[in-house]
Amino acid sequence: MNKSLFAFAAGLLFGIGLIVSGMANPRKVLGFLDVAGAWDPSLAMVMVGAIAVGLFAFARAGRRSTSLLGAPMQLPTTRDIDRRLIVGSALFGVGWGLVGFCPGPALVALGAGRVKALVFAVAMLAGMIVFEWIERSRGEGRGTSDAERVVAD
Amino acid sequence: MTIDWIAFTPWWSLIGGILIGIAAALLVLFNGRVAGISGIVAGLLHPRHPDTAWRIAFVLGLVVAPIVYVLLDRAPMIVIDAGYPLLVAAGLLVGIGTRYGAGCTSGHGVCGISRLSPRSIVATIVFIVAGMLTVFVMRYALG
Numbered sequence: 001m002n003k004s005l006f007a008f009a010a011g012l013l014f015g016i017g018l019i020v021s022g023m024a025n026p027r028k029v030l031g032f033l034d035v036a037g038a039w040d041p042s043l044a045m046v047m048v049g050a051i052a053v054g055l056f057a058f059a060r061a062g063r064r065s066t067s068l069l070g071a072p073m074q075l076p077t078t079r080d081i082d083r084r085l086i087v088g089s090a091l092f093g094v095g096w097g098l099v100g101f102c103p104g105p106a107l108v109a110l111g112a113g114r115v116k117a118l119v120f121a122v123a124m125l126a127g128m129i130v131f132e133w134i135e136r137s138r139g140e141g142r143g144t145s146d147a148e149r150v151v152a153d
Numbered sequence: 154m155t156i157d158w159i160a161f162t163p164w165w166s167l168i169g170g171i172l173i174g175i176a177a178a179l180l181v182l183f184n185g186r187v188a189g190i191s192g193i194v195a196g197l198l199h200p201r202h203p204d205t206a207w208r209i210a211f212v213l214g215l216v217v218a219p220i221v222y223v224l225l226d227r228a229p230m231i232v233i234d235a236g237y238p239l240l241v242a243a244g245l246l247v248g249i250g251t252r253y254g255a256g257c258t259s260g261h262g263v264c265g266i267s268r269l270s271p272r273s274i275v276a277t278i279v280f281i282v283a284g285m286l287t288v289f290v291m292r293y294a295l296g
Contacts, residue, residue: 006183007207011214012221014176014188014259019222019229021169022162023258027232031160033281033288038157042166047262049170050177054267057178062268067185074185075268078255081275088253089261089276093283095246098291099235102258103251104190104215106244109231111216116233120244127248128195 002069015108021046024108026100033097177264180211189260190215191251254280 015024022028022042031040064073096102101109101120109117177188184207186193193208219229235243251257254276256265261280265273 003184003207004210006179007186007210008214010176010180010184010188011211012176012218013172013179013214014190014211015215015218016222017169017172017174017176018215019169019219020172021166022230023169023173024219025230025232027234028160028230030234030288031157033284034292035154035285036289036293038155038160040157040160042160042162045163045166046170046173047266049167049172050174050263051170051267053171053174054177054263055269057174057181058264058267061181061185067181068183069185071183071185073181074187075181076187076255076265076270079270079272081272084253085255085272085276086279088250088255089279090250090254090283091246092250092254092257093280094287095243095250096258096280097284097287098239098243098246099233101233101240101243101247102190103194103247104257104259106247107190107194107212107215108218108229109233112219112229112231114231114233116235116237116240117231119237120240120247123241123244124248125194125198127245127250128191128198128252129248130245131249131252132198 003071006069014104015111017050018105018108021049023102024105026105026109029096029100029102029105033100173259173263174267177259177267181264187260187264189256189264191247191257192255192260195252250280 018024023046028040032043061073067073103124106117106120106124110121180186180188193211196208197205222229256276261273261276266277
């Protein structure tokens with residue numbers, strides 16, 4: 001129960017941060033990605049602010065084995081910089097650049113009642129399901145399923 | 154390179170970024186979880202997992218955020234210029250890409266870089282550059 005309460009508070013604060021920063025506005029995101037035109041560098045400041053706080057939080061988290069609520073500390077352990085990481089991130093970047101939505105802002109815009117955000121979010125979920133299908137069909141050949149592992153991130 | 158000074162909002166973006174950082178801090182310190190939104194959403198595709206409740210709660214927080222924001226201030230500025238075919242294509246790419254790359258702007262860009270993970274730093278550079286190239290192609294090469 002407590003875990004859900006803190007998760008809700010974190011999601012709410014995250015969403016408000018996305019709105020305040022301008023990240024939830026696709027037109028502003030595209031203005032940030034448009035370095036050849038009239039460039040709006042504001043969103044670089046989002047990363048500066050978030051990482052300034054995050055550095056302290058994750059340094060503390062890294063020294064703990066359990067959270068303040070007694071849950072296991074589940075930090076990512078994968079370290080490989082491989083083709084999957086590069087190709088996956090590149091595909092994500094292309095999708096991001098096409099309309100200016102990444103997953104968080106799309107969910108925020110969905111909450112603001114935007115039908116276009118709903119269409120994007122449904123397509124995004126479909127993309128995630130397609131990924132699992134591909135992984136499962138590959139995994140059957142090898143006897144292991146990467147989809148199970150990846151979901152643990 | 155020309156800077157769009159009229160659109161430039163460094164302070165609000167910084168404040169919003171700090172709020173995002175505090176949100177990620179809450180989730181990792183209290184729940185022991187990384188605030189990677191694509192990963193949190195993808196985990197909901199397997200509802201048999203015991204940690205479905207907090208994932209739903211987090212997503213609900215994001216969805217409710219604009220409603221709370223309206224009550225505190227005013228309607229959030231959200232301008233979506235893209236048409237439906239492009240939204241579908243982009244959604245599919247973001248869904249597949251964030252799963253192959255195991256993260257998005259939040260998981261790699263905020264949490265991963267905060268953990269000083271070389272993997273996340275590489276991922277963030279790749280998706281920002283890919284996004285910039287895509288905007289360039291869409292606006293100047295095709296447009």
